[in-house]
Amino acid sequence: MGEIAYINGKVLAEGRFQDDLTVITHEGLITRLPTAGENLAAGAQVVDLGGDYLLPGFIDTQVNGGGNVLFNESPDVEGIRTIAGAHQQFGTTGLLPTLISDDLEVIHQGVAAVDEAINSGVPGVLGIHIEGPFLSQERRGVHDARKLRKLTAEIISDLQPLENGCSVLTVAPETMEPGMIRELTAKGFRVCAGHSNADYEVIKNAIEQGLCGFTHLFNAMSQLGAREPGVVGAALDSDTTWCGIIVDQHHVSPASARIAYRCIGPKKLMLVTDAMPPVGSPDTDFTLLGKHVTVKNGVCIDSDGTLAGTALDMSTALRNMINITGCSLAEACMMASHGPAEFLGLQNCLGRIEVGFNADFVVVSPDLGVQRTIIGGREVWAR
Numbered sequence: 001m002g003e004i005a006y007i008n009g010k011v012l013a014e015g016r017f018q019d020d021l022t023v024i025t026h027e028g029l030i031t032r033l034p035t036a037g038e039n040l041a042a043g044a045q046v047v048d049l050g051g052d053y054l055l056p057g058f059i060d061t062q063v064n065g066g067g068n069v070l071f072n073e074s075p076d077v078e079g080i081r082t083i084a085g086a087h088q089q090f091g092t093t094g095l096l097p098t099l100i101s102d103d104l105e106v107i108h109q110g111v112a113a114v115d116e117a118i119n120s121g122v123p124g125v126l127g128i129h130i131e132g133p134f135l136s137q138e139r140r141g142v143h144d145a146r147k148l149r150k151l152t153a154e155i156i157s158d159l160q161p162l163e164n165g166c167s168v169l170t171v172a173p174e175t176m177e178p179g180m181i182r183e184l185t186a187k188g189f190r191v192c193a194g195h196s197n198a199d200y201e202v203i204k205n206a207i208e209q210g211l212c213g214f215t216h217l218f219n220a221m222s223q224l225g226a227r228e229p230g231v232v233g234a235a236l237d238s239d240t241t242w243c244g245i246i247v248d249q250h251h252v253s254p255a256s257a258r259i260a261y262r263c264i265g266p267k268k269l270m271l272v273t274d275a276m277p278p279v280g281s282p283d284t285d286f287t288l289l290g291k292h293v294t295v296k297n298g299v300c301i302d303s304d305g306t307l308a309g310t311a312l313d314m315s316t317a318l319r320n321m322i323n324i325t326g327c328s329l330a331e332a333c334m335m336a337s338h339g340p341a342e343f344l345g346l347q348n349c350l351g352r353i354e355v356g357f358n359a360d361f362v363v364v365s366p367d368l369g370v371q372r373t374i375i376g377g378r379e380v381w382a383r
């Protein structure tokens with residue numbers, strides 16, 4: 001692959017939009033950012049962006065499925081390839097396939113499959129998110145009550161993070177013994193609180209042990225009260241942790257999303273989709289661990305009427321966040337790309353358009369519709 005020059009774009013670089021920059025990539029990396037008028041190398045392939053925005057590609061840390069595939073049902077390389085491919089049309093250039101509560105055997109299969117996908121170069125796979133089964137029965141939401149279990153020392157010694165990618169583990173800290181979060185963190189997991197009924201003090205202690213984030217803030221956790229700040233209060237009160245948030249207009253009310261934005265700001269609030277198989281697929285029905293789920297009015301609900309993940313994609317989450325909070329496009333990109341990259345420890349290669357960074361981009365039109373998605377300098381999707 002020779003040099004590629006992206007010209008005539010509004011490039012998000014150094015935190016602002018610049019319309020006089022050309023972005024040059026070579027072998028999957030950003031190599032130069034010359035200003036317009038400088039001579040380009042002869043032989044460079046030129047991509048004319050026609051005035052569209054060139055943004056760092058979106059990074060989604062919670063993806064259960066896409067393209068009619070659920071990761072729990074297909075914990076293998078082909079399943080991962082299909083899911084990652086289905087999200088590319090929405091500007092997602094990096095994601096974590098996410099397992100909901102299941103047997104430990106499925107977790108082992110999922111970890112092995114993501115390792116294999118990363119080692120064999122499936123585009124856009126950054127790691128795995130293991131959501132459960134060490135969760136609260138009271139706050140399990142759509143997770144299967146029979147799959148939940150207590151974490152034991154044996155399981156910890158058995159549970160291995162990925163060889164090469166990021167391993168995120170969502171747990172309910174109140175169900176764990178003292179020191180377990182520290183042990184998991186020391187093993188290389190990035191531990192988040194979610195599906196948790198913990199009180200504020202338990203979360204404060206978990207943060208001291210290394211807890212680094214919160215999974216779908218507001219959903220499936222103890223809420224903020226006057227004398228009981230709960231998991232939500234601990235999340236809003238912390239300035240060291242990250243919070244994933246589902247901004248699909250159904251899981252979190254616009255007012256709650258604005259409150260989170262005001263408390264946390266764009267640097268540590270991450271847009272996530274929590275996407276299910278219908279995203280990037282014409283199919284609207286799927287089976288979630290034996291339960292029939294259908295998409296109605298943009299919401300995934302099971303036969304009991306419980307919300308079962310989302311039909312959300314990252315570009316819609318980005319537009320929703322801008323509409324709800326009035327934040328700028330640059331701030332929204334921080335929540336869709338730079339913040340998640342930093343959460344994953346990948347802030348030196350992903351999430352920004354800067355020399356030396358990966359050539360992972362999304363091109364969006366002035367009305368924020370996705371036009372092209374580029375991973376490692378290769379166009380993987382175009383309108």
Ligand SMILES: [Zn+2]
Nearest residue numbers: 131195216220
């Ligand atoms: Zn969940």
